[in-house]
Amino acid sequence: MAAAGIGGLLLTTPAEFTYFTGYLTRFWESPSRPWYLLLPVEGPVVAVIPAIGAVLMAQCAVDEIRTWPSPDGADEGRALLTEAIAEGVAGQGPIALPDGPEDVPRVGFSALADLQRRLSDLPGAVHLVGDGGLVAQLRARKTPEEIAAIADICDIAGRAFARVPEVARAGIPVDQVFRSFQALLLEEGADWVSYLAGGAGPDGYGDVISPARAVPLAAGDILMLDTGAVRNGYFCDFDRNFSVGPASAKAESAHARLLEATAAAFDAARPGVTMADLWAAMSPALGDAAVAGRRGHGLGLQLTEGASLLAHDHTVLEAGMVLTLEPAIETGAARMLVHEENIAITEAGARWLSPRVQGSMPVLEG
Amino acid sequence: MAAAGIGGLLLTTPAEFTYFTGYLTRFWESPSRPWYLLLPVEGPVVAVIPAIGAVLMAQCAVDEIRTWPSPDGADEGRALLTEAIAEGVAGQGPIALPDGPEDVPRVGFSALADLQRRLSDLPGAVHLVGDGGLVAQLRARKTPEEIAAIADICDIAGRAFARVPEVARAGIPVDQVFRSFQALLLEEGADWVSYLAGGAGPDGYGDVISPARAVPLAAGDILMLDTGAVRNGYFCDFDRNFSVGPASAKAESAHARLLEATAAAFDAARPGVTMADLWAAMSPALGDAAVAGRRGHGLGLQLTEGASLLAHDHTVLEAGMVLTLEPAIETGAARMLVHEENIAITEAGARWLSPRVQGSMPVLEG
Numbered sequence: 050m051a052a053a054g055i056g057g058l059l060l061t062t063p064a065e066f067t068y069f070t071g072y073l074t075r076f077w078e079s080p081s082r083p084w085y086l087l088l089p090v091e092g093p094v095v096a097v098i099p100a101i102g103a104v105l106m107a108q109c110a111v112d113e114i115r116t117w118p119s120p121d122g123a124d125e126g127r128a129l130l131t132e133a134i135a136e137g138v139a140g141q142g143p144i145a146l147p148d149g150p151e152d153v154p155r156v157g158f159s160a161l162a163d164l165q166r167r168l169s170d171l172p173g174a175v176h177l178v179g180d181g182g183l184v185a186q187l188r189a190r191k192t193p194e195e196i197a198a199i200a201d202i203c204d205i206a207g208r209a210f211a212r213v214p215e216v217a218r219a220g221i222p223v224d225q226v227f228r229s230f231q232a233l234l235l236e237e238g239a240d241w242v243s244y245l246a247g248g249a250g251p252d253g254y255g256d257v258i259s260p261a262r263a264v265p266l267a268a269g270d271i272l273m274l275d276t277g278a279v280r281n282g283y284f285c286d287f288d289r290n291f292s293v294g295p296a297s298a299k300a301e302s303a304h305a306r307l308l309e310a311t312a313a314a315f316d317a318a319r320p321g322v323t324m325a326d327l328w329a330a331m332s333p334a335l336g337d338a339a340v341a342g343r344r345g346h347g348l349g350l351q352l353t354e355g356a357s358l359l360a361h362d363h364t365v366l367e368a369g370m371v372l373t374l375e376p377a378i379e380t381g382a383a384r385m386l387v388h389e390e391n392i393a394i395t396e397a398g399a400r401w402l403s404p405r406v407q408g409s410m411p412v413l414e415g
Numbered sequence: 416m417a418a419a420g421i422g423g424l425l426l427t428t429p430a431e432f433t434y435f436t437g438y439l440t441r442f443w444e445s446p447s448r449p450w451y452l453l454l455p456v457e458g459p460v461v462a463v464i465p466a467i468g469a470v471l472m473a474q475c476a477v478d479e480i481r482t483w484p485s486p487d488g489a490d491e492g493r494a495l496l497t498e499a500i501a502e503g504v505a506g507q508g509p510i511a512l513p514d515g516p517e518d519v520p521r522v523g524f525s526a527l528a529d530l531q532r533r534l535s536d537l538p539g540a541v542h543l544v545g546d547g548g549l550v551a552q553l554r555a556r557k558t559p560e561e562i563a564a565i566a567d568i569c570d571i572a573g574r575a576f577a578r579v580p581e582v583a584r585a586g587i588p589v590d591q592v593f594r595s596f597q598a599l600l601l602e603e604g605a606d607w608v609s610y611l612a613g614g615a616g617p618d619g620y621g622d623v624i625s626p627a628r629a630v631p632l633a634a635g636d637i638l639m640l641d642t643g644a645v646r647n648g649y650f651c652d653f654d655r656n657f658s659v660g661p662a663s664a665k666a667e668s669a670h671a672r673l674l675e676a677t678a679a680a681f682d683a684a685r686p687g688v689t690m691a692d693l694w695a696a697m698s699p700a701l702g703d704a705a706v707a708g709r710r711g712h713g714l715g716l717q718l719t720e721g722a723s724l725l726a727h728d729h730t731v732l733e734a735g736m737v738l739t740l741e742p743a744i745e746t747g748a749a750r751m752l753v754h755e756e757n758i759a760i761t762e763a764g765a766r767w768l769s770p771r772v773q774g775s776m777p778v779l780e781g
Contacts, residue, residue, distance in 0.1 A: 076624035078610040078643060079719040080517045081712065101708060104622040104749070118707060120516060120723050148525040150486060151446045159514040159545040179525040224606070231607065232598035240590070240626065241597065242607065244444040256470040258442035260606065277444060341484060342467060346447065353445040357486050383470070 050090040053183055056141030056175070057089035057134075060184075061155040064350035065147065068188055070096070070109040073282045075241065082119040083156055085130050086111070087144075089137040097130045125160065131167040134175055143176040144168070149185025151347075151354045189347055189355040190369040196393050198283040199349065199371055200402045202239065203391050206278050207404035209233040210289045218414035219268050219293050223249050224261040226272065234278045243284065244277030244352050249293075252300045253384035268294035268415035273387060277352040284352050286373050287389040287403040294415020303338070303380045304410050307388035310334035310376040314345070314358070315392060318372070318399035324362040331358075331376045340377035340385050348373050348391060370394040371402065416456045419549055422507030422541070423455035423500075426550075427521040430716035431513065434554055436462070436475040439648045441607065448485040449522055451496050452477070453510075455503040463496045491526065497533040500541055509542040510534070515551025517713075517720045555713055555721040556735040562759050564649040565715065565737055566768045568605065569757055572644050573770035575599040576655045583638060584780035585659050586631050589615050592638065593627040600644045609650065610643030610718050615659075618666045619750035634660035634781035639753060643718040650718050652739050653755040653769040660781020669704070669746045670776050673754035676700035676742040680711070680724070681758060684738070684765035690728040697724075697742045706743035706751050714739050714757060736760040737768065 050058065066072040066086055077084075085097040093112035096102075099119035106114050115133060117126045138144060146154050156164070161177075168175040191199070209230065216229035231242045247261065248254025249272040257275065266272060275288035290304055310331035317330040328344050343362075347355025348371050356364035358374070366372075375389040391402040416424065432438040432452055443450075451463040459478035462468075465485030472480050481499060483492045504510060512520050522530070527543075534541040557565070575596065582595035597608045613627065614620025615638040623641065632638060641654035656670055676697035683696040694710050709728075713721025714737050722730035724740070732738075741755040757768040 073626055074624045075610055075612055075626065080519050080717060081719045081723070101622075101624060105625050120709060120725070122516070122723070122725060122728055146524045148523050150488070152523055153446050153521055154524050155519055157514050157518055158512040158520050158543075162545075177524075179528075228601040228604075228606070232601045235594040235598045235601075238594075240594070241611065244441055245607065246441055256467075258440045258467060259471050260439055260441065343486060351446060353447050357447070357488070359486070359488060362488055 050183070053181065055090065055143055055145040055178065055180065056138040057087060057144050058180060058184065059144045059146050059177070060086040060088065061146070062153070064354070065184065067282045067350055070111050072106055072109045074105060083125055083160065085126065087130070087133050087137055090141050092137050095133045095137060097126055097133050099126070127160065127164050127167060130164065131171065134168060135171050138175060139171070139173055143178045145178050145180035145183065147184040148179030149182035149355070151351060152185060185355055188349060190367055191349060191371050191393070192369070195283065195349065196369070196371060198281050199285065199391065202278055202280040202283055202285040203287070203402045204404070205238040205280060206234060206276055206285045206287065208237040210274070213274065213289070213291060214411065214413055217266060217272060217291065220265050222263045222265050224263050226266070227261040230274055234276060238280060239278040240280050242276065242278045245274065247272065247274040247288070249273070250384060252297055253303070253380035253386050255383045257387055266293050266413070269297070271296065271300050271386060271410070272413065275387070275389060282350055284348060284350070285391060285403065286348050286352050287391050288387060289406065290386055290388065290410050291413050292410045293413045295412060296410050299380060300386065301409055303378050303386045304388065306334045307376050307378055307386060308406060311374045311388055311390055314374045315399045315401070318366060318392060318394055320366055320368050320394060320396060322366050324356045324358050324364045324366070325360055327374070328358045328360050335376055335378055338379045340379055342377065345373045345375045347371065366394050368394055368396045416549070419547065421456065421509055421511040421544065421546065422504040423453060423510050424546065424550065425510045425512050425543070426452040426454065427512070428519070430720070431550065433648045433716055436477050438472055438475045440471060449491055449526065451492065453496070453499050453503055456507050458503050461499045461503060463492055463499050465492070493526065493530050493533060496530065497537065500534060501537050504541060505537070505539055509544045511544050511546035511549065513550040514545030515548035515721070517717060518551060551721055554715060556733055557715060557737050557759070558735070561649065561715065562735070562737060564647050565651065565757065568644055568646040568649055568651040569653070569768045570770070571604040571646060572600060572642055572651045572653065574603040576640070579640065579655070579657055580777065580779055583632060583657065585634050588629045588631050590627040590629050592632070596640055600642060604646060605644040606646050608642065608644045610652070611640065613638070613640040613654070615639070616750060618663055619669070619746040619752050621749045623753055632659050632779070635663065637662065637666050637752060638779065641753070641755060648716055650714060650716070651757060651769065652714050652718050653757050654753060655772065656752060656754065656776050657779050658776045659779045661778060662776050665746060666752065667775055669744050669752045670754065672700045673742050673744055673752060674772060677740045677754055677756055680740045681765050684732060684758060684760055686732055686734050686760060686762060688732055690722045690724050690730045690732070691726055693740070694724045694726050701742055701744055704745045706745055708743065711739045711741045713737065732760050734760055734762045
């Protein structure tokens, strides 16, 4: 922070609270209340939070907790926060909000404007600025404990994927498969399932972000399930493809090329190479059938975080980074297959966190 | 909008996209990409979105879809959005972002500042303003179809709650109960489970936002589960209390007072009364043991939305509103019980959406 010329960080999101203090709750689902964490370049770390969070926050790594009865219909803690900033950061420089590529502050539009006014009215006029991706860079390099947590949820999801044949076969509607698969994830140890997407269709699927529909699986379909399940606050993010009955030669060949692309990126991954290098490593296997878009991203306390596997993303890999490798390939008009694995970067190269798929697609009863 | 003097709305959140266009996806879990929906006071509704969303958005209620390949590491659609605003809103007034009490725009800090600069550079200088709660007020009055959707997920959760004795008894760790209960919700028809909180302890629990811990249930505990499950984009939000073995007279009496408080607010609820009136209706039953804080809130496409049952919230109830009634009562030092039901306001009064609890707490095997 000192090197970046900032006086402190103002943090507002679930991932930021968990990262810096260990505070973990699903209560963020309710947008009623703002939560603020002030990390000055020097001095105590102060949580300025709704009273309802005080009991849990007292068990976390903060020096001071200041609360207000929220929601209160009035200033929602902004006077209290301004006071904490005036005491803790006065004269130390501007306050930075994380503004890396995947950072979205959890503050209302008019609340943010009001806070900016209050701070600029302070003696010495404190300004809010972006952190230039400082927090994102810090979070991108995981500790061994963080990598173990991601490996844990990857194992859980791997066991759930292995049980998909129990819940998916020709005739079962895709929305039912989605429900059952989430139950399998929970049964195998996920705390909750923040993300499940997928698709199903002959030789592939048209889009991978729609909710599941009540359309029965049919022989010849490829079913893809892509999950971001959570354990102890950390996400996995990988998918698996399944063939309903025997796969066509076209689908099997496309799947093989995805595995090849993933392996090529894995082999290339080590400290010093760039995200763009991993992107490029996948290209020979995908050829002209490559689907446009990124081919992976950071992963951790968010489903997606940090840099992207894009041709023009020159972020340099460092030991401790956790990434998804996620190539996609066309199999026909508006049809594609996507494969995804999770890896960690070590000094010696990459390490699989998800249980790597090898060989042909698992076959569901057709 | 015209009455409020604004030229259009700029919408950025999942609930806003679903409400105005029907667009429904879990892809929002990834914060990589911003999504913009422009509703001018006159003229076409334009979605300015990442290319990955085009297939799904084409099935929704928008007039135009403009896409960019996202993430792109560059302006992330802001040039495209500025162009759409210049064409669609020029001269019609400022652009409003929702800023009701539970509205948080999904835009990065520096991205928002950059967008504001681009818009103020347009001929005629378009400004971003808050909507003064306009969208929140609109969304608070549900259509019959929306109320039916909420009733549907309430029924699903009601069936799952009725099955809790299958998965919870003395000796089973609370985190395991949380996993199993989420699986029951899915089995009964929830699309996904966005929220589950709760607590367990002798005669009550100390806080209701912590994640579940691996502590076994014990005879004499009261177990509370509070869920925001989702079906077709709509949430329920209610809880149930269970006694592990027979409840103490103190716990049973506290529970009875919560039911009494809930019934009093239900009886008072009709168009024309205020949120503060419902808050006050609960007070006689709770007496001095009332826990501070709001006693309910709006519900719909978010777990919590709109006004709060607070002593000073004078929002007037209207037919179509959907609310939670959520009194809390102390049962000892740092111990409480919370009860919650969901209701809809009709011309004739209130209607239960959750399957109202009556009588004593269900008893789990002790």
